[in-house]
Amino acid sequence: MRAVVAPEPGPASVLELRNAPIVEPSSGQVLIRVKAFGLNRSEIHFRSGVASSGSFPRIPGIEATGIVESAPGGQFAPGEQVVTMMGGMGRSFDGGYAEYVTVPAAQVIAFTSALPWAQLGAVPEMLQTADGSLRVGLRAETGQSLLIRGGTSSIGLALTVLAKMRGMTVYSTTRRPEAVARLRSIGADHVLIDDGSIAAQVRRLCPDGVDGAVELVGVDVMKDTLRAVRPGGVVCFTGMLSNHWAIPNFYPMDWIPNGVRLTAYSGEAADLAPETLQDFLDAVAAGRAVIPVGKTYRLDDIVTAHEDMEAGRVGGKGVVVIDDRAG
Template sequence: MKAVVVSRPGGVDVLEIKDVDKPQLKDGWSLVKVKGFGINHSEIFTRQGLSPSVSFPRILGIELVGVIEETSEPDCFSVGQRVVAMMGELGRAYDGGYAEYALVPNKFLYLVDTDLEWADFASVPETYYTAFGSLKNLKLEASDKVLVRAGASGVGQAFVKLAKGQFPNLNIVASVRHLFKKDSLLASGFSDVILEKDGKLQTAETFSKILELVGPATISDSLAHLQEGGIVCSTGQLGGKWYLENFDPIEKLWNNVYLTTFASGNITQSKLQELFDFIKTYDVAVGPEKIFKLEDIQQAHAYLESSHAFGKVIVLNEEE
């Protein structure tokens, strides 16, 4: 089979298309024919050598959609069934979705009821699940005034689609570092766009709910723009900082505000199905912003790393 193999950490040039042996079925695992997968910032960090637990060579990819090719548990899975695989150290402790086939532990395979086409299906798993969990933890209401930091990111775009699907008149604002994306952000559903410069929002506005996708690098600034009783959900780490340092909760949360998070590893079959049911109920358009082929994986990573990236980027394998 063809796969993207990373033999050493580095730039996009370390993403090499190679012919490798198709994985052999083993007890407790299933072989999945990969139809498509999303590209995530965490995979860029891993490729760069910023995931200490990951050893090379490795086939990256923390998510995939596809069909069961072979299974060690025929009572649970059937050949040809559509499945989602995500998290569970996929693409980190063992080879992931950047390939034509992937061997996945059965406990990290999920059967979902959906009639989405493959491109839309591949756009959903990690990104929309992360956005959906964040939406729930923010306890979103129609009357909220919401800010999404890094609104042009994949999760930011997924969040605005989900939120406006449920609350069409929601006042939801995006912050970005580059205002040339403003028209695209407004077209995607945001009510307004705010410039962020050097980790600071260039406004005195306050919000009742904030989705924090830049992460620890800007949490303190987000809390300073939160109305009393409001919630910040810190979900992403796009700012490249992993921890809060010198953080005094009494000082930072003095205004009776709340800080929470959502981790996409917190997943069950029922929670994932709830997302797909939500997408169907509110007719959420989940299609990707950009589609690449497996052999164009270097261009896909380069695009996602660039300032021009907008929304969800996926790789779609050729249909037979």
């Protein structure tokens, strides 16, 4: 099979397209013929050598979407449409940047959809993270208000889509004025230009503060995000687009306003219920939701894809399509 290999840590140019053996699955594993896979910033962290886990050489990729080729344990039937994600993919064992991937059956989720693979490939990790941030991190409720700090990221765009499906009022941030129309087109009610301080902007629109916020930029702006939320509201730390992960000399009483709650979210395949995945894909097919795909690439374009991710040129979820044919 053709696969992308990171032989060692380094810039995007270290990624190499090679021929690699297909790993034959055991009874507890599933061999998936990959149709498409999403691109994630955590794969940049791994490739760069700053991730907290993983080894080289490695086929990267924390997610993949495709067709079951073989499942010796009988958990899935050949030909079933499936997604897989996390669980050590692309770090402790070879991941989704390949024509085939072998993964534990426990991290495979089946679905049925006639949507194009370029759309389906964007969904698994993006949906799992956005859904978990709302459901677990915030315990969001219909009709509440939500601030998304980092709204033009793939997770930020997915959060907007899911929040509007829940009847929420969405405040979304971007550093780029040219992105305002994109955010409004997927349902954001208020778009705020982020100059590093947005709490005052939020309070002008919502004087008591929003009910909840998802922090996707990082701890360098989280103190400001906390001040945009009402007492009793919640901030969920989900992402770190700025690559700032830790708070030096953290003093909670200075950082966290009275009554505001701070949580976090990171998940695995088990955290995405099959019915959540299927309901979302059905909503997209029916025109009630959208999948915020930015750019699509081929396997041969992986270096360009990583360079685009790092430069912020994708404009949504980046997807590599290996085979866009049905079946």
